[in-house]
Amino acid sequence: MLNFQLSMPTRILFGRGEVEKAGAEAAKMAGKVLLVTGRTATRKTGVLQRVINSLETAGVEVVVFDKIEPNPRTHTVDEGGRIAREEGCELIIGLGGGSPMDAAKAIAAVALSGHPSHEYIAGNQTGRWRELLPVQEALPIMTIPTLAATGSEANNGGVLTHEETKEKGGFSGPALFPKVTIIDPELTFTVSPEYTADGAVDMFTHLYEAYLTGADDALVQDHLTEGLIRAAVENGPIAVQEPTHYEARAALMWASTLALIGLTGAGRGGSFPMHQMEHTLSAFYDISHGRGLAILAPAYFKRVAVDRPDRLARMGRNCFGVTELDDKVAAEKTIDAVIAWFKSMNVYLKLSDLGIEREMLATMAEESVRVGGRGQAFIPATRELDVKEVLAIYEESF
Known part of the structure; x- marks a missing residue:
């Protein structure tokens, strides 16, 4: 076995009905949040409204950013980061599958740094490999997965697509571990x-x-x-x-x-x-x-x-x-x-x-x-x- 270092700082809430604790958990960290999700799925299933209700009941102000596409784009993330910064959001919540959770992590970094998100993903259009510095600073992150797939809910990485160069690359850093993830298997009942x-x-x-x-x-x-x-x-x-x-x-x-x-x-x-x-x-x-x-x-x-x-x-x-x-x-x-x-x-x-x-x-x-x-x-x-x-x-x- 090779030598290794391992960090798993994300607190995990797992089980039936745990999504109802979203507000109480968020209130420990912030008075205002950016709720990052996809364009339609969580709204259609009612999960988005359930989370909003939980947050508002706990006294947390909610700004919804529901523009995340599958294979999230850097320009969408940059918009989310700008909104989070302008609105004074103190916590970023990723609600959905891997795309909204990955986007939430990148938005948390962009909101704090102001850098374009494509600067965080590896690789560039010249053909020279670019290994970027890990993301050291970001707003706090919470994740609520609605799909069993990527595992993004409890790790410190993600993937973005930069359309201008057709690059799909990873980003990571110690600041991107979610503070808490709420894993409620019942949220996946409506997944096709x-x-x-x-x-x-x-x-x-x-x-x-x-x-x-x-x-x-x-x-x-x-x-x-x-x-x-x-x-x-x-x-x-x-x-x-x-x-x-x-x-x-x-x-x-x-x-x-x-x-x-x-x-x-x-x-x-x-x-x-x-x-x-x-x-x-x-x-x-x-x-x-x-x-x-x-x-x-x-x-x-x-x-x-x-x-x-x-x-x-x-x-x-x-x-x-x-x-x-x-x-x-x-x-x-x-x-x-x-x-x-x-x-x-x-x-x-x-x-x-x-x-x-x-x-x-x-x-x-x-x-x-x-x-x-x-x-x-x-x-x-x-x-x-x-x-x-x-x-x-x-x-x-x-």
Whole structure:
């Protein structure tokens, strides 16, 4: 196991009805808040009004910023930061899926610094890698997730899209840990089967990426990762078929949080090649992140089956019920099992099904390596994924 440092300062309130405590929690930190959410979903389901009522009952003044799009844009975040600053908001609340929560973190930084948000994301249009300083200062943040997917509710990172350069890049920093997150699984009852499945795929990907690319001597982390993958595999299809199944929804919510809170990656290292490759797709075509990850996975796993068959085989045996003893055979069976799981949630598709144009694949492969390679001519994985390799994965997924 590698040496590591781990910080998990976010206080977590988890369970039925916990959303009603939003006002009491916010009142401990602020008299006026910016409530950041998406354009329609939380308003349609009534969750937005429930949170507003809770805040106002606690004596907290609310400014609603409901302009966050899927794959949030830097210009939207900059507007939110300006409004928070002009209104004198003392706390930023992210309500919704990963996009509003990521946007809330960036808004908290922009509101305090006044810097454009694109300065916080990594990479730039010249092709030179830019590793920015971590965000050291931001307004306090609270998160209320309504989707089990990204794990953004309790970590200190996020992802933004800069439309001008078609970049989708990450940002992070110690100031971006939410002070508190309220995780109420009942808020996910109204999530569509499609987004439920996409979320399950996203958390699965968070878990397997470092598991397959990192050190293989982090035994505790292996067991944690495998347990969380099993939770996603078992409960994803249940939640898709039975949207109000509380235990399935609760399992997915908790697995989502634990998947990206630092526990499974500590002492392991590893890389996130799938996210790097998919971020380019959703930056260019604004597709669902989880759907893009599902489409790319089979082609990526074929390479892992060659490079590290033992690791893929172990995942198959411990998470998908694969029984073959030979690692190479078991690795291939694992790919079949993952595809079967995708099919059970109706997310086994091709890039062409989402309107992506074949003639754009080469351009996106170059962009993926430029941004995801972090100054190198490849994305690190179980092998070096250069432009040619990334293009091959895109082609096989088309």
